[in-house]
Amino acid sequence: xxxxxxxxxxxxxxxxxxxxxxxxxxxxxxxxxxxxxxxxxxxxxxxxxxxxxxxxxxxxxxxxxxxxxxxxxxxxxxxxxxxxxxxxxxxxxxxxxxxxxxxxxxxxxxxxxxxxxxxxxxxxxxxxxxxxxxxx
Numbered sequence: 001x002x003x004x005x006x007x008x009x010x011x012x013x014x015x016x017x018x019x020x021x022x023x024x025x026x027x028x029x030x031x032x033x034x035x036x037x038x039x040x041x042x043x044x045x046x047x048x049x050x051x052x053x054x055x056x057x058x059x060x061x062x063x064x065x066x067x068x069x070x071x072x073x074x075x076x077x078x079x080x081x082x083x084x085x086x087x088x089x090x091x092x093x094x095x096x097x098x099x100x101x102x103x104x105x106x107x108x109x110x111x112x113x114x115x116x117x118x119x120x121x122x123x124x125x126x127x128x129x130x131x132x133x134x135x136x
Contacts, residue, residue: 006123007065013113014063017075021055024048038085054078062117065126072118076111083107 024031032044040047054074061071087107089100122128 003124006120007125009113010062010065010068010117010122013110013117014059016110017055017059017079018063021052021059024052024055040085051078051082062122065122066128066131068122068126068128069118072114076114076118079107079114080111083111 028048031048035041035044035048054077058071058074058078061067062075083104087100087104089097089104092100
């Protein structure tokens with residue numbers, strides 16, 4: 001049962017990042033505008049392509065369980081800085097402070113899930129385990 005819960009948790013965790021990657025690809029120009037609103041003006045194409053790379057490969061690694069620790073680290077490289085840049089509730093006006101603090105805490109929970117995954121590994125149901133136990 002524990003292995004199934006690990007698998008479902010990896011699926012849900014990776015869905016967040018894969019959706020973010022697909023959304024950034026589809027709405028590429030809109031994402032660049034949003035980056036400008038938050039002061040990320042330095043080499044936007046490089047930053048956005050890098051973010052999409054981290055989200056896609058990290059999300060796929062977590063989903064499949066192949067090198068899930070590396071995948072979690074790739075996702076942390078993206079998610080941790082973005083959390084502090086986008087959801088800065090300490091700078092928000094009184095109208096938005098509650099929403100930004102809730103979104104900040106949600107992102108901290110996701111960071112905690114990635115840290116747990118990087119420490120624990122992918123579990124029994126993973127491509128890595130399948131490749132290790134299959135004879136060629």
